[in-house]
Amino acid sequence: MRTPWSRRALGSAEDRATYETLHTASQAAPALRRGLTEDSASAALKHLRTLLGVSSVALTDTERILATEGTRERRSDAMELARQAIAAGTTQAFSTPHAHYPYAIVAPLTVEDAVVGAVVVRSATRSAGLARATTEVARWVSGQLELAELDKSRTALMEAELRALRAQISPHFIYNSLGAIASFVRTDPERARELLLEFADFTRYSFRRHGEFTTLADELQSIERYLVLEKARFGDRLNVTVQVAPEVLAVTLPFLSIQPLVENAVRHGLESKAGGGKIVVIALDAGTEAVITVEDDGIGEDPDRVRRILAGDGPTDSVGLGNVDERMRTVYGNAYGIVVETAPGAGTKVTVRVPKYAPGAAL
Numbered sequence: 215m216r217t218p219w220s221r222r223a224l225g226s227a228e229d230r231a232t233y234e235t236l237h238t239a240s241q242a243a244p245a246l247r248r249g250l251t252e253d254s255a256s257a258a259l260k261h262l263r264t265l266l267g268v269s270s271v272a273l274t275d276t277e278r279i280l281a282t283e284g285t286r287e288r289r290s291d292a293m294e295l296a297r298q299a300i301a302a303g304t305t306q307a308f309s310t311p312h313a314h315y316p317y318a319i320v321a322p323l324t325v326e327d328a329v330v331g332a333v334v335v336r337s338a339t340r341s342a343g344l345a346r347a348t349t350e351v352a353r354w355v356s357g358q359l360e361l362a363e364l365d366k367s368r369t370a371l372m373e374a375e376l377r378a379l380r381a382q383i384s385p386h387f388i389y390n391s392l393g394a395i396a397s398f399v400r401t402d403p404e405r406a407r408e409l410l411l412e413f414a415d416f417t418r419y420s421f422r423r424h425g426e427f428t429t430l431a432d433e434l435q436s437i438e439r440y441l442v443l444e445k446a447r448f449g450d451r452l453n454v455t456v457q458v459a460p461e462v463l464a465v466t467l468p469f470l471s472i473q474p475l476v477e478n479a480v481r482h483g484l485e486s487k488a489g490g491g492k493i494v495v496i497a498l499d500a501g502t503e504a505v506i507t508v509e510d511d512g513i514g515e516d517p518d519r520v521r522r523i524l525a526g527d528g529p530t531d532s533v534g535l536g537n538v539d540e541r542m543r544t545v546y547g548n549a550y551g552i553v554v555e556t557a558p559g560a561g562t563k564v565t566v567r568v569p570k571y572a573p574g575a576a577l
Contacts, residue, residue: 238264246358250323250331255281262333262355266347269315272334273323273355276300284336295320296332303329305349307340314338319345321352325359388417394447409446412439420470430497430504430568431463433472437495440473444480451490452480458497462504467568468541474534475508475552475564483512483562491561502570509563515556524554535564546572 238261245257255273263271263283270284274296279289291310299306299320308318315336323331333352337344391413398406416439419432434456445452476495484491497506523536539552546569556562 242355243358246355247362249362250275250280250359252280258355259283262351265351266335266344268335268337268344270336272296273331274300274334275331276329280331292318292334296334299332300329305345305352307345309340312336317341319348321348323352323359324356325363330359390447391443394443398446405446409443412442415439416443420473426469427466428469429463430458430465430467430472430506433467433470434458434463434495434497437473437476440476441493448484448490452484453490453492455492455494457495459499459504461499462497462570465504465568465570466572467504468538468545471538471541472506472508472566474538475566478534478564479508479510479512479562482515483510487512500567504568504570506566506568507563508566509561511561514558514560514562516558517554517556520554520556524551538566542566542568 242258242261242265245254248254250273259271259273259281260283262273268284270282272282272289272292273280274293279293279296282289282292291312295306295308295310295318298308299322303322303324305319305321308320310316310318312318315338317337317340319335319337321333321335322329323333333348333355335344335348391409395406395409395413398409416436419436419439438456441452441454445454472495476493479493484493491511494509495507496509497504520535524539526536526540535552535554543551550567550569553565554562555565
């Protein structure tokens with residue numbers, strides 16, 4: 215027989231109060247993670263007022279009131295109180311001429327030790343407990359704002375790394391591709407036209423200006439175009455095998471995170487090998503992850519040199535491996551750096567693991 219639920223089953227009064235506090239804070243967090251703006255302040259304030267249980271609350275930056283919730287008052291008055299707390303850098307208590315709510319508590323908001331704004335609270339009574347609560351809420355808000363800054367920094371870093379990768383793609387590959395296309399212009403004009411269209415589609419994808427992420431399906435399509443162009447140059451010297459589990463085609467991953475590995479296999483693995491060789495690209499479904507491997511039977515590499523490349527100390531013509539490794543770690547954490555297995559004369563195998571679902575990794 216099933217026991218009916220009751221309020222007692224949800225825990226003690228203290229447990230329920232803790233849950234309600236955490237739930238209210240979680241409702242304010244998404245807005246604050248967008249940074250300190252009028253929109254984010256407006257969205258978060260009703261939840262902050264609930265947390266504090268006060269008549270009114272306002273959020274400011276260092277120059278102006280961003281939003282208020284509760285009892286109306288002149289914004290200039292609230293901002294004057296905020297400036298004093300911002301200048302002091304600590305929580306301040308004030309007695310004011312306000313008719314109904316004469317007491318104000320103002321706590322500064324800080325990001326990386328710099329004061330960026332304040333929480334202004336109005337109350338009908340003076341209370342040390344309210345001062346402590348306002349201080350703690352301000353610290354929590356500051357933590358959310360710091361996370362917002364980290365998100366911005368991560369985005370800026372990824373954009374810089376992507377620009378570096380695009381710069382690397384252009385000279386070597388473009389010169390060789392256009393040379394291969396030119397060789398067919400007289401002997402096989404239709405083949406030259408097809409290759410030119412593949413080249414246009416490849417470069418359009420590689421140099422697109424929107425989005426830090428793509429799907430594995432789109433990345434593999436770009437790789438297919440790249441390999442068509444390289445096969446035009448290598449001919450029968452280049453053999454390619456691609457095996458992909460349909461379940462992982464929709465997985466989201468950082469833009470240009472697999473194609474550079476394939477280019478590295480061609481340039482540093484097969485280009486210098488007499489007789490050419492083989493590249494195998496495999497994408498497997500591994501439960502919560504997609505596992506992608508790019509393997510070649512080329513000349514291989516000194517493992518110590520690869521370690522230097524991944525540490526950022528390698529030659530500039532090998533920026534692709536280090537760039538992909540850094541971006542994967544930035545997005546998913548250090549556990550998701552690329553794994554390289556290689557030795558001179560033994561070819562190279564690069565393995566990438568991508569979580570199927572990861573916060574922040576979205577199109």
